Amino acid sequence: MKIKLYGSLRQKAGAAEHETTGTTVHEALANLCTYHDALRTAIFDGAALRAHVRVMVNGHDCELADGLETAVSANDQIAIFPPIAGG
Amino acid sequence: MQGWAGKILDINLTSGSIExxxxxxxxxxxxxxxxGLGARLLWDLVGPEVHPLSPENALIFTTGPITASASQTSNRFNVSTKSPLTDTILHANSGGWWGMQFKRTGYDVLIVRGKAAAPVLIEITADGVVIKDAADLWGKTVFETTEALGQSRNKRNVLxxxxxxxxQVRIAAIMNDKERALARGGAGAVMGSKNLKAIVVEGKEKNQPADQDQFKFLLYExxxxxxxxxxxxxxxPEFGTAVVMNVVNEIGALPTRNFQQSQFESAxxxxGEEITDSILVKNxxxxxxxxxxxxxxxxxxxxEGEGPEFESAWAFGAQCGVDDLDVITxxxxxxxxxxxxxxxxxxTIGCAMELSEKGLLPGDLGFGQADKLLDLIHAxxxxxxxxxxxxxxxYRMAAKHNAPELSMSVKKLEMPAYDPRGMQGQGLVFATGNRGACHETGNMLGPEVLALPRLIDRFATQGKAGIVSVHQNSAxxxxxxxxxxxxxxxxxxExxxxxxxxxxxxxxxxxxLMVIGERVWTLERLYNLREGFTKEDDTLPSRLLNEPVAAGPSEGFTVKLAPMLQEYYAFRGWDKNGVPKPEKLKELGLDSLISNQ
Structure with a gap:
């Protein structure tokens, strides 16, 4: 599945878009971090998401689904945002 | 001064009096x-009989008690007036240096009334206050005027x-420190109607905290x-305000091509990421x-210059179907x-593009025509x-061509960069905005998208009224x-x-503080009611109420405004017509304003 990175996460991973696999958000993110270790500390605080990091599945925040255990499949699109503010 | 200087500078440009x-x-x-203070003074000075572009309207520049104290971000100031765009109460605020410098002249407030016979400027320095001839400046641009009057960041500041x-363009801003703006609602047109070109300030006084030790501790903390x-x-610092462009687009709430879509393929x-990568010189x-x-x-x-901020990048970008960042900038x-x-x-340009594409406006204007933007702005x-x-x-442009429904505005103020069909609470914020559709008076981006302070369901309507009210009071x-x-x-x-x-x-x-916020919000409401506004004005463009989003994460949604509005009036202690109840006015200390009418 496609994972899109935003803000400072792009610099840490060297690109804005990546392909990865997994059956849950957590698996997909963990697989991504395997190849881009700098992302791990930017996204995770231990086993949980770091404060203010938002993860969307097809435009919907996974916190309002099953969090990191939200089920995903190959056709889903995940977007990860580091802490951002503005407006 | 300790917070307040205790003085109002009152200038009448018709008579030339300075008091x-x-x-x-x-x-x-x-x-x-x-x-807050601007609204309260405007209540007394500018009644419903006053046309916004008449000499009887007042421009009320106000600082706050913390302005110029050196507390972090204590640089901002406000202007209050009756808006020539909306006919509502108008407040607009700006950062930069001018607000700090004006406070240092020893005044909390500057009231400008009347109309000069010929173009003038006001200069406020330690030597006094003078009204000067500004005929040679009339016709000059903001950058030319600011330079001509000797703008100097920490010593002399130009508005x-x-x-x-x-x-007297109804969407004209008042500018300060060259590129900062008291932007919304047409305060610039009010200033123009008074033949007032500029206000220059040089101050020497200091806002010295009453409790220096506690102030220093709080500064540190x-x-x-x-x-x-x-x-x-x-x-x-790293990406600026436009860093939210992608997240608003990701959730399907980035208005595109005059709100016909809610995602922009070139967001x-x-x-903000692209601005940082391609055009940023420094922050x-x-x-x-x-x-x-x-x-x-x-x-x-x-x-070279300042910006664009998120809203500006959206307005000339997604709203107009333009993805050329250089042109947008x-x-x-x-x-x-x-x-x-x-x-x-x-x-407004996005609205004109849709009018033209639908054959309602003569010409060949259309979405994506980046090459037209600069000419249209100049014109x-x-x-x-x-x-x-x-x-x-x-609104007035679309109404002239018999299509007011294509104006994406509330109370005639153009909507900012959020499609409320994907953020229901934001829809309530826009519909109830005292100055019209505004994201600065209770933005729900925090709770509905960024989880600040915590995430709530952006599609839900029940319970939004309370959250919106608290955000509005806080703002x-x-x-x-x-x-x-x-x-x-x-x-x-705290x-x-x-x-x-x-x-x-x-x-x-x-x-x-939260009670003061509620008092200010309610006073603004009273002002608009006195002007003749009713609950019928607490609404959104019909597109947002009746046309479901066609594709993307917000697909199928319209704004379910009616139930939120009912809950909102009840939460605020207003009756079913959106009129604050007597007991609420008494609670907020506003009852005497009504009884004195």
Missing amino acids: TLPLDMEMARLFLGGR CIGPAGEN TGKLLKASPLTSQAL DKIS QACWACPITCTRITKTKSGK EANYLCNDMGLDTISMGN TAYRQGIGDELAEGS AVIDSLVYCKFANMAVAE FFARTLTAVTGVPFTADD
């Missing part, structure tokens, strides 16, 4: 300053209008909080601000130089050709102190209250 009046300290305690204000938050120490090309801060969110940018043609520069509100300008500022229609704002009191709302992302109201107490010597709690 110093005492600030009513009880009024100051109840409304603080900025937006002025450009050609748009002179020509606030600095730590701003540094500890990744929002204020990393996100805003990334106009985002910059307002006075006493460690956040440094301002972007200094340079386009491929070598032009130069459109932003041009609006600053002409003295135009970028949100209303871009939104608007000088009211030339089609620009004369754009200068009236989107109203921050605008009255006057702080920057970005500081509030790391620093809670800290603002403690700092206010340290500066003024008058005890305030966080709860006191």
Whole structure:
């Protein structure tokens, strides 16, 4: 599945878009971090998401689904945002 | 001075009189300053019989008790007037340096009334206050005027209008410090109607806190909080406000092509990330601000200036179907130089593009025509050709062509960069905005998208009224102190209250501040009711209420406004017609205003 990175996460991973696999958000993110270790500390605080990091599945925040255990499949699109503010 | 200087400078341009009046300290305690004090003074000075562009309207520039104290972000100031765009109460605030410098002249408030016989400027220095001839400046742009009057960041600061204000364009801004804007609602046109080109300030007085030790402690603690938050120490400095472009697009709430779609396929090309990668020269801060969110940018043609901010990048980008960041950036520069509100300008051009594509407006204007933007902005500022229609704002322009429903505005103020079909609470904020559709008076981006302070369901309607009301009250009191709302992302109201107490010597709690916020919001509501506005004006464009989003994460949604509005009136202690009940007015200390009518 496609994972899109935003803000400072792009610099840490060297690109804005990546392909990865997994059956849950957590698996997909963990697989991504395997190849881009700098992302791990930017996204995770231990086993949980770091404060203010938002993860969307097809435009919907996974916190309002099953969090990191939200089920995903190959056709889903995940977007990860580091802490951002503005407006 | 300790918080308040205790003085109002009252200038009548018709008679040329210059008076110093005492600030009513009880009024100051109840409304603080900025937006709140501006609303309270406007209530007394400008009644429903006054046309916004007549000499009887007043421009009320207000600082807050913390302004110029050196507390982080204590640089902002406010202008209050009756809007020529909306006919509602108008407040607009700006950062930079001018507000700090005006406070240092020893006044809390500047009231400008009447109309000069010929163009003038006002100069306020330690040597006194003078009204000067400004015939040689009339016709000059904002950048030319600012330079001609000797702008100097920490010593001498210039506030002025450009050609748009002179020509009483209804979406004209008042500009300060060259590229900062009191942007929304057409305050620039009011200044132009008074033949007032500029206000120059040089101050020497200091806002010295009553409790120096406590103030220094709070300065230190606030600095730590701003540094500890990744929002204020990393996100805003690194990518600026436009970093939210992609997240708003991702969730399907980025208005595109005059709100016909809610996702822009080229959002990334106009985002904060792209600005940082391709045109950023450096970031910059307002006075006493460690956040440094301002972007200094340079386009491929070598032009350099401030911005664009998120709203401006959206207005000339997604709203117009344009993804050329260089053109968008130069459109932003041009609006600053002409003295135009970028949100209303871009939104109105997007409306014109749809009118034209639908055959309702003569010509071949269409979405994506980046090459037309600069000419349209210039024509608007000088009211030339089609620009004369754009200068009236989107509602009057669309209504003239028998399609007012294509104006994406509330109370005639153009909507900012959120499609409320994907953010229901934001829809309630826009519908109930006292100055019209506005994201600065209770933005729900925090709770509905960024999980600040915590995430709520953006599609839900039940329970939104209370959250919206609290956000509106909070914004109203921050605008009255006057702080920057970005500081509030790391620093809670409790800290603002403690700092206010340290500066003024008058005890305030966080709860006191929220009551003041509610008082300000309710007074603004009373003002609009007195002007003849009703609950029928608390609405949204029919597109947002009746046309479901066609595709993307918000597909199928319209704004379910009616149930939220009912809940909102009840939560606020207003009757079913949106009129504050007598007991609510008594609770807020506003009952005497109504009984004196």
